[in-house]
Amino acid sequence: xxxxxxxxxxxxxxxxxxxxxxxxxxxxxxxxxxxxxxxxxxxxxxxxxxxxxxxxxxxxxxxxxxxxxxxxxxxxxxxxxxxxxxxxxxxxxxxxxxxxxxxxxxxxxxxxxxxxxxxxxxxxxxxxxxxxxxxxxxxxxxxxxxxxxxxxxxxxxxxxxxxxxxxxxxxxxxxxxxxxxxxxxxxxxxxxxxxxxxxxxxxxxxxxxxxxxxxxxxxxxxxxxxxxxxxxxxxxxxxxxxxxxxxxxxxxxxxxxxxxxxxxxxxxxxxxxxxxxxxxxxxxxxxxxxxxxxxxxxxxxxxxxxxxxxxx
Amino acid sequence: xxxxxxxxxxxxxxxxxxxxxxxxxxxxxxxxxxxxxxxxxxxxxxxxxxxxxxxxxxxxxxxxxxxxxxxxxxxxxxxxxxxxxxxxxxxxxxxxxxxxxxxxxxxxxxxxxxxxxxxxxxxxxxxxxxxxxxxxxxxxxxxxxxxxxxxxxxxxxxxxxxxxxxxxxxxxxxxxxxxxxxxxxxxxxxxxxxxxxxxxxxxxxxxxxxxxxxxxxxxxxxxxxxxxxxxxxxxxxxxxxxxxxxxxxxxxxxxxxxxxxxxxxxxxxxxxxxxxxxxxxxxxxxxxxxxxxxxxxxxxxxxxxxxxxxxx
Numbered sequence: 001x002x003x004x005x006x007x008x009x010x011x012x013x014x015x016x017x018x019x020x021x022x023x024x025x026x027x028x029x030x031x032x033x034x035x036x037x038x039x040x041x042x043x044x045x046x047x048x049x050x051x052x053x054x055x056x057x058x059x060x061x062x063x064x065x066x067x068x069x070x071x072x073x074x075x076x077x078x079x080x081x082x083x084x085x086x087x088x089x090x091x092x093x094x095x096x097x098x099x100x101x102x103x104x105x106x107x108x109x110x111x112x113x114x115x116x117x118x119x120x121x122x123x124x125x126x127x128x129x130x131x132x133x134x135x136x137x138x139x140x141x142x143x144x145x146x147x148x149x150x151x152x153x154x155x156x157x158x159x160x161x162x163x164x165x166x167x168x169x170x171x172x173x174x175x176x177x178x179x180x181x182x183x184x185x186x187x188x189x190x191x192x193x194x195x196x197x198x199x200x201x202x203x204x205x206x207x208x209x210x211x212x213x214x215x216x217x218x219x220x221x222x223x224x225x226x227x228x229x230x231x232x233x234x235x236x237x238x239x240x241x242x243x244x245x246x247x248x249x250x251x252x253x254x255x256x257x258x259x260x261x262x263x264x265x266x267x268x269x270x271x272x273x274x275x276x277x278x279x280x281x282x283x284x285x286x287x288x289x290x291x292x293x294x295x296x297x298x299x300x301x302x303x304x305x306x307x308x309x310x311x312x
Numbered sequence: 313x314x315x316x317x318x319x320x321x322x323x324x325x326x327x328x329x330x331x332x333x334x335x336x337x338x339x340x341x342x343x344x345x346x347x348x349x350x351x352x353x354x355x356x357x358x359x360x361x362x363x364x365x366x367x368x369x370x371x372x373x374x375x376x377x378x379x380x381x382x383x384x385x386x387x388x389x390x391x392x393x394x395x396x397x398x399x400x401x402x403x404x405x406x407x408x409x410x411x412x413x414x415x416x417x418x419x420x421x422x423x424x425x426x427x428x429x430x431x432x433x434x435x436x437x438x439x440x441x442x443x444x445x446x447x448x449x450x451x452x453x454x455x456x457x458x459x460x461x462x463x464x465x466x467x468x469x470x471x472x473x474x475x476x477x478x479x480x481x482x483x484x485x486x487x488x489x490x491x492x493x494x495x496x497x498x499x500x501x502x503x504x505x506x507x508x509x510x511x512x513x514x515x516x517x518x519x520x521x522x523x524x525x526x527x528x529x530x531x532x533x534x535x536x537x538x539x540x541x542x543x544x545x546x547x548x549x550x551x552x553x554x555x556x557x558x559x560x561x562x563x564x565x566x567x568x569x570x571x572x573x574x575x576x577x578x579x580x581x582x583x584x585x586x587x588x589x590x591x592x593x594x595x596x597x598x599x600x601x602x603x604x605x606x607x608x609x610x611x612x613x614x615x616x617x618x619x620x621x622x623x624x
Contacts, residue, residue, distance in 0.1 A: 072493065077394040083419040083506040083513070084495075088614035091495035101493025101616060102425045104416045107395040113414045120432015140509055181384065181413025183396075183403035194395040196508035197452055201395070302400035304413060 001119060001164060002171040003310060007059035008158040008282040009052050010269070011043045020151040023144055031151050036245020040154030040270030042139045048080035049135040050089040052157035056133060057090055064161040066094055071127035073117050074103035075110035075274050077194050077301075078137045078201075086135050090159075100127065106179070107192075108241050108300030110134060110274035112308050113179050118162050128164040133157065136273035141200030149192075149203040152244070154270030158278035169290070172310040176228045179306035182216055192301035213247050213299040218254040220307035221297045228309050232257060234293055239263040241298040242276030251297070263294070274300070288312050313431060313476060314483040315622060319371035320470040320594040321364050322581070323355040332463040335456055343463050348557020352466030352582030354451045360392035361447040362401040364469035368445060369402055376473040378406055383439035385429050386415035387422035387586050389506050389613075390449045390513075398447050402471075412439065418491070419504075420553050420612030422446060422586035424620050425491050430474050440476040445469065448585035453512030461504075461515040464556070466582030470590030481602070484622040488540045491618035494528055504613035525559050525611035530566040532619035533609045540621050544569060546605055551575040553610040554588030563609070575606070586612070600624050 016039045017028035031037055043052065053074065060066065072094075074087030081089075085103030100121065106113045114132045121127040138153035166173070182188060187208040194201045203209065217240050225231060238261055240248045245266050252262050265280045272279060277296050288294070290312055297307040328351045329340035343349055355364065365386065372378065384406075386399030393401075397415030412433065418425045426444045433439040450465035478485070494500060499520040506513045515521065529552050537543060550573055552560045557578050564574050577592045584591060589608050600606070602624055609619040 079394065079417075079508065081505050081507045082389040082391065082417050083504055083613035084501045085417050085419070085614060088418075088493060088495040088616070089501060091493045092501045095496045097496045098492040098494065100425070100428070100491050101495060101614070102416050102418050102429070102491075104414050105391075105394050105397050106400075106414050107397070113412070116412065116438075117414070117429055117432060120429060120436055120438075123435035124432055126428075126432075179412050179414075180410040181400060181403045182410065183400040183413060184407045184409045189396045189401060189404045192395055193393050195393045196391065301395035302397060302413070304400070 001122060001162060001174040002166050003174065004161045004163050004167040004171050005060060005063040006158060006160045006278060006282040006285060007056055007063060008156065008279040009055035009059060010156045011041045011047055013042045013044060014039050015042045024147045026147060026151060035152060036266050037270045038267050041156055043137050043155040048140065049076045049078060049086050049137045050080045052135045053086040053089050053133050054093050056157040056159040057093060060159040060161065066131060069094060069096055069129050069131045070099050071118060071121050071130040072101045073114045073130060074133045075105060075114045076135050077105045077107050077273060078141050080137065086133055090131060090133055106300055106304040107302045108243060108273050109298040109304040109306050111278050112177060112298050112306030115162060116177055116179050119177060122164045130162045132160045132162055134275040134278050136275045138201065138273060141194060143200060148206060152271045154272045156269060156272040156275045156279050158275050158282050160278060172312050175309040175311055176224045177308040178220060178224055182212060182303040182305055185212060185303060188303040210247060212303055213243060214250040216299050216305035217251045217297040220305050221255060221295045224307040224309050235295055236292045237261050237263050237294045239277050239280055239294055239296045242266040242280065243271050313434060313474060313486040314478050315486065316473045316475050316479040316483050317372060317376040318470060318472045318590060318594040318597060319368055319375060320468065320591040321367035321371060322468045323353045323359055325354045325356060326351050327354050336459045338459060338463060347464060348578050349582045350579050353468055355449050355467040360452065361388045361390060361398050361449045362392045364447045365398040365401050365445050366405050368469040368471040369405060372471040372473065378443060381406060381408060381441050381443045382411050383430060383433050383442040384413045385426045385442060386445045387417060387426045388447050389417045389419050389585060390453050392449065398445055402443060402445055418612055418616040419614045420555060420585050421610040421616040421618050423590050424489060424610050424618030427474060428489055428491050431489060434476045442474045444472045444474055446587040446590050448587045450513065450585060453506060455512060460518060464583045466584045468581060468584040468587045468591050470587050470594050472590060484624050487621040487623055488536045489620040490532060490536055494524060494615040494617055497524060497615060500615045522559060524615055525555060526562045528611050528617035529563045529609040532617050533567060533607045536619040536621050547607050548604045549573050549575050549606040551589050551592055551606055551608045554578040555583050
């Protein structure tokens with residue numbers, strides 16, 4: 001299984017920390033110290049997870065033949081429409097008849113769950129060229145005045161073409177992939193929530209989310225390396241879920257890897273949910289060299305986690 | 313792949329057609345003539361897709377060993393929480409650590425997409441005992457005063473244990489399963505919508521939904537029979553998505569099958585979304601005899617469709 005191409009879309013409006021200083025009295029230094037976030041993007045009126053899906057696909061079209069896509073998997077926890085899901089919007093745009101189309105959510109860890117769903121369709125021989133779209137419109141459900149988590153969130157989307165067979169020398173091979181739920185832990189169902197009818201996104205137990213993210217991402221990373229018969233010495237980069245720069249640094253520290261191996265965009269984009277890692281992969285795509293190995297590891301509310309090893 | 317057990321949960325409050333007569337002036341006879349619906353269930357305050365998930369699982373526990381479940385797939389388009397999805401809620405309740413957990417939506421057709429995701433995990437040998445939960449809280453997002461579709465919706469949930477190997481003589485074997493998106497059709501992304509931040513569920517082009525449902529469900533049914541080397545003469549029952557009794561009758565008519573072979577609960581429950589077929593299967597479970605073959609076929613907004621042939 002290969003990642004043949006990836007693209008991303010970011011809304012143009014930039015929201016700096018001073019917005020939250022004005023609203024909530026949180027200083028920019030305090031926000032940066034606690035989260036690493038300097039600014040984030042905010043979707044314009046009329047933009048949503050479905051329009052950002054279309055924008056991400058438009059940017060993928062020059063890089064990949066999407067006319068032969070035979071599976072679409074979308075992911076979001078900030079849906080514009082739960083019936084006309086972003087996967088349906090993508091199919092409508094591409095005009096491909098009667099292929100399997102599904103949207104999923106495991107919160108911020110959905111990118112890897114979406115790719116694992118693709119892996120299943122490939123194993124069944126029900127598909128061989130899958131379009132995966134991750135799109136988050138956090139600001140549609142966020143309360144900017146929430147002093148606990150209002151300043152964390154940003155908007156953005158990414159699209160990936162995943163193929164069963166190698167398409168080009170530049171493809172990333174997916175060497176291994178695992179996902180898991182950690183909802184058995186005590187505060188998993190209350191730590192961070194997104195209830196459309198009850199005020200949107202909230203993080204009553206941020207510390208519990210932080211602790212579990214810092215435990216699960218290194219654990220899953222080591223597990224996927226072991227399954228692939230590799231060690232940390234074989235890893236060029238780690239791309240963790242972009243939730244908080246302190247979590248990312250904690251993950252690198254636990255793994256004993258230097259910060260030069262950390263890929264991060266949270267400083268500029270905030271927490272873009274399940275789109276974060278895919279946006280980062282898209283932003284950095286041209287900088288990777290043949291043979292480079294990246295561990296992408298995610299943790300999301302609910303809780304869920306995952307790790308994927310890819311090699312160029 | 314087998315359906316070992318199924319259970320369902322229905323809220324206790326019954327809403328008769330007279331509620332809509334009072335609100336909108338629609339007579340009960342008119343509603344019955346147009347939809348077949350005589351009454352529907354409405355979740356109580358405090359109930360939601362996650363609580364109904366727990367209630368459905370409680371009813372499944374006496375029928376199946378859930379302690380060894382190694383995959384959970386939830387489905388809903390009327391989520392209580394998109395981060396703490398109903399699959400996470402189920403994992404939290406069962407307390408099983410680190411298994412894959414994901415929630416999906418392809419609107420009313422999600423039951424079959426969820427089972428197809430399970431099929432993929434089974435093919436990958438990443439799971440062998442999957443809990444599937446379908447849960448809809450339509451009344452949380454419905455406008456009762458909408459004279460076009462306000463009277464259609466009901467609440468309910470179901471849970472199924474799907475296993476890779478046969479567990480008992482009473483299991484239904486899944487002989488074949490297909491799903492597809494039909495979002496390439498012109499009104500697919502506007503026919504029926506569920507936008508949490510824009511007034512909830514609406515059906516601006518109900519006639520287009522009706523026409524496509526009547527075309528896709530028979531087509532998918534014939535396709536799955538052909539793939540299994542069977543014909544309509546081999547089918548004992550058809551269980552279509554419970555959207556509208558006129559659609560169900562139209563499907564039977566197109567297939568040339570008598571109404572005695574139609575399984576239907578929409579008269580009592582309204583359109584319970586992706587839960588409808590699973591609730592009906594649970595309600596009728598004890599009436600099926602060894603050798604009985606059922607085609608379950610679905611159509612959902614977005615649009616999506618699917619068909620599954622099962623044999624006891």
